[in-house]
Amino acid sequence: MDRRGYLEPRDRAEAKHTAVTLTLVAAGVTLFFAVVVPPPGGPKTLLVAFLVPLVLITAAVLLHRASATRPLRALLAPIPIAGIIAIAGLDLATSDASAAGQVFLCYPVIYAGSQLQRPAAIVTGLVAILADAVVVFTLLPFAAAVTDLAYVSAVLVAITALLVRSGQQQDALVAELRKQAAVDSLTGLVTRRVLDDALESALTSAVSANGTALIMLDVDRFKSVNDSYGHPVGDAALVHIANILGAHTRSDTVICRIGGDEIAFLMPACPQSVAVERAQQLVLLIRENPMPLPDGATLPLSVSIGVAHSYPHAESMRDLYADADAALYNAKNAGRDRVGVPG
Numbered sequence: 001m002d003r004r005g006y007l008e009p010r011d012r013a014e015a016k017h018t019a020v021t022l023t024l025v026a027a028g029v030t031l032f033f034a035v036v037v038p039p040p041g042g043p044k045t046l047l048v049a050f051l052v053p054l055v056l057i058t059a060a061v062l063l064h065r066a067s068a069t070r071p072l073r074a075l076l077a078p079i080p081i082a083g084i085i086a087i088a089g090l091d092l093a094t095s096d097a098s099a100a101g102q103v104f105l106c107y108p109v110i111y112a113g114s115q116l117q118r119p120a121a122i123v124t125g126l127v128a129i130l131a132d133a134v135v136v137f138t139l140l141p142f143a144a145a146v147t148d149l150a151y152v153s154a155v156l157v158a159i160t161a162l163l164v165r166s167g168q169q170q171d172a173l174v175a176e177l178r179k180q181a182a183v184d185s186l187t188g189l190v191t192r193r194v195l196d197d198a199l200e201s202a203l204t205s206a207v208s209a210n211g212t213a214l215i216m217l218d219v220d221r222f223k224s225v226n227d228s229y230g231h232p233v234g235d236a237a238l239v240h241i242a243n244i245l246g247a248h249t250r251s252d253t254v255i256c257r258i259g260g261d262e263i264a265f266l267m268p269a270c271p272q273s274v275a276v277e278r279a280q281q282l283v284l285l286i287r288e289n290p291m292p293l294p295d296g297a298t299l300p301l302s303v304s305i306g307v308a309h310s311y312p313h314a315e316s317m318r319d320l321y322a323d324a325d326a327a328l329y330n331a332k333n334a335g336r337d338r339v340g341v342p343g
Contacts, residue, residue: 015076016063018111019076026104026107030053084131088105097138118164122164133145136152190254190257210270211271211272212267213272213275214321216308218263218305233293236291238261244285248285283339
């Protein structure tokens with residue numbers, strides 16, 4: 001992750017929601033105590049005590065109404081630092097070094113620990129400790145300041161550590177779930193969702209005048225393989241074919257297990273003639289590379305392949321899938337173990 005990534009919230013929408021919630025809570029509590037227990041220090045201090053929650057409420061409303069634009073993303077990381085400065089400034093202005101005044105420093109730390117990346121969360125925690133030190137050593141006797149700082153620092157460090165660890169575990173879990181959703185557990189090929197996204201991108205971007213090829217592959221008489229040898233051998237056959245495809249296709253080819261024994265692969269920026277030629281080579285490779293069996297024998301395999309191309313007819317993803325299905329049907333209808341095209 002680059003340095004700019006450290007300032008990016010783990011989830012922008014959740015960071016925005018959390019910032020708004022904590023800001024409103026802080027504003028409400030501050031306003032409540034300004035009314036019920038006015039701070040000492042005269043009218044100016046009282047004015048500050050009322051002014052701060054009004055500013056916080058205004059900031060929360062503006063943040064709530066803001067869209068997920070670049071300025072908002074840039075604002076979400078500095079929010080806890082700004083909050084710490086505001087809290088420390090209010091404590092100094094109202095001469096409040098009480099536990100009630102210091103506890104508000106937990107709010108920015110909670111936000112940073114739960115919403116920001118680890119480096120930003122640690123920096124926020126350290127800034128909060130520094131701000132508390134300024135407040136207590138300014139307003140309290142030395143011995144009392146040291147005691148308060150030690151207790152508050154311990155709390156802030158614990159909050160940061162626990163929330164950062166929890167966030168990292170959650171991120172790891174989400175990443176694993178995304179990986180499982182994107183990769184077929186048997187063959188290691190990508191899932192239909194990934195193929196659809198790649199195909200949509202290929203059809204909507206003008207990266208090449210060569211067009212996009214979509215190839216559909218079906219294992220010939222796959223049911224017979226399962227019936228004769230068992231499903232574990234059938235699964236091994238799919239893995240065997242997937243390995244051949246992965247080893248003999250371009251690096252930018254997206255290979256997907258659609259389901260069952262049906263495999264599709266997307267070849268962006270590929271002319272139709274080249275796609276047909278590559279499909280014919282794959283038919284030959286699979287025919288010439290039978291799968292080894294545990295007893296030392298080999299299992300001959302063959303595939304039927306349908307090749308569709310975005311030019312000149314298939315302009316949408318649905319059209320391209322329909323053409324690929326039609327091409328695959330033609331290959332099967334012509335005797336299997338061959339390549340078919342639409343029409």
